[in-house]
Amino acid sequence: MTSTQAPPEVRRVATVDEAVALLAELGPDAAPLAGATWVMRAGLRGEPVARTGVALDRIAELRGIGGDGPVTVGAMTTHAALADRPAPPALAALRQAAAMSAFPQVRNVATVGGNLGARGFAEADLVPALLALDARVRLAAAGGRAETDLASWLAGRATRPAGELITGVELDAPAAQRSGYARLTVRGGGEYAIASVALAVELSDGVVTAARVALGSVEPVACRSPEAEEGLVGGPLDAGRARAAGAAAAAACRPREGLDAPGWYRTAVLPALFERAAARAAGAGRTEES
Ligand SMILES: Cc1cc2nc3c(=O)[nH]c(=O)nc-3n(C[C@H](O)[C@H](O)[C@H](O)COP(=O)(O)OP(=O)(O)OC[C@H]3O[C@@H](n4cnc5c(N)ncnc54)[C@H](O)[C@@H]3O)c2cc1C
Numbered sequence: 479m480t481s482t483q484a485p486p487e488v489r490r491v492a493t494v495d496e497a498v499a500l501l502a503e504l505g506p507d508a509a510p511l512a513g514a515t516w517v518m519r520a521g522l523r524g525e526p527v528a529r530t531g532v533a534l535d536r537i538a539e540l541r542g543i544g545g546d547g548p549v550t551v552g553a554m555t556t557h558a559a560l561a562d563r564p565a566p567p568a569l570a571a572l573r574q575a576a577a578m579s580a581f582p583q584v585r586n587v588a589t590v591g592g593n594l595g596a597r598g599f600a601e602a603d604l605v606p607a608l609l610a611l612d613a614r615v616r617l618a619a620a621g622g623r624a625e626t627d628l629a630s631w632l633a634g635r636a637t638r639p640a641g642e643l644i645t646g647v648e649l650d651a652p653a654a655q656r657s658g659y660a661r662l663t664v665r666g667g668g669e670y671a672i673a674s675v676a677l678a679v680e681l682s683d684g685v686v687t688a689a690r691v692a693l694g695s696v697e698p699v700a701c702r703s704p705e706a707e708e709g710l711v712g713g714p715l716d717a718g719r720a721r722a723a724g725a726a727a728a729a730a731c732r733p734r735e736g737l738d739a740p741g742w743y744r745t746a747v748l749p750a751l752f753e754r755a756a757a758r759a760a761g762a763g764r765t766e767e768s
Pocket residue numbers: 509510511512513514515516517518519534553554578579580581584587588589590591592593594595596597599601602603604642643644645668669670671
């Protein structure tokens with residue numbers, strides 16, 4: 479990718495095939511351009527900007543939420559669209575994460591694909607929610623289409639081939655699943671999260687039979703917490719067990735240092751965030767940030 483302080487040239491395409499063909503032709507000098515809310519601050523972060531942005535906004539295939547059975551969310555679906563649309567309880571964490579992220583002006587244009595594609599962005603809100611919901615990432619490149627689980631995709635994100643396009647994510651929404659999201663900021667809404675927690679549990683007669691937990695903004699990349707997941711299974715989703723799971727997660731992770739918060743603080747707040755996320759998953763909590 480070529481470094482330049484000038485705005486990128488924007489090339490508009492109408493289909494996924496056109497986008498991947500153009501990205502393949504231009505090589506590392508080009509990159510997908512979605513809502514541009516991350517890209518526009520690249521210069522401030524001292525990051526290079528691709529010379530050409532391949533704008534995805536006219537590609538109808540990349541928009542919308544739907545599907546019978548698995549739910550598909552197009553890569554150009556905005557945070558606002560996710561936040562505004564009622565979600566089944568199984569997928570509530572994604573709706574809550576979208577609603578709590580950023581500001582209305584940003585949420586109106588920021589997209590799922592951009593949240594996943596923003597490298598070096600530990601604070602991304604949709605990523606931990608999608609991890610806890612076991613999302614599969616749909617991809618397109620000049621060589622064809624593919625699908626992979628989000629954890630594997632994140633592990634290799636830094637070395638993904640240039641020209642690869644995220645077309646969307648796919649999520650299962652089992653009837654027995656409940657999910658919730660909680661995040662902490664210093665002053666209130668509109669800021670990046672110091673730490674965030676997404677959890678998805680399967681319940682049978684009030685007992686957690688399976689759990690997936692993801693932490694955002696704590697380590698450099700959002701990650702699952704096997705320790706917390708183990709701690710949640712086998713009992714009710716109550717405040718005490720949620721806090722204990724949060725403590726187990728805190729003890730096991732390696733938090734990042736930052737100007738917004740030291741590493742120890744990111745882990746110290748996890749038990750409280752687990753309690754809030756669990757309350758939201760159980761339907762007892764508020765969906766607004768607190
Ligand atoms: C004031 C402000 C506040 C913010 N607050 C938050 C917040 O609280 N929480 C949060 O999560 N984010 C926040 N953000 C960051 C940003 O809005 C999100 O990360 C957003 O999801 C990025 O989406 P985008 O469509 O704007 O991506 P873009 O900026 O267009 O792209 C981001 C990266 O992803 C790549 N990309 C985009 N789409 C695709 C695709 N389909 N396939 C492959 N690569 C792709 C681009 O090439 C680029 O590298 C904030 C931004 C601003 C400006």
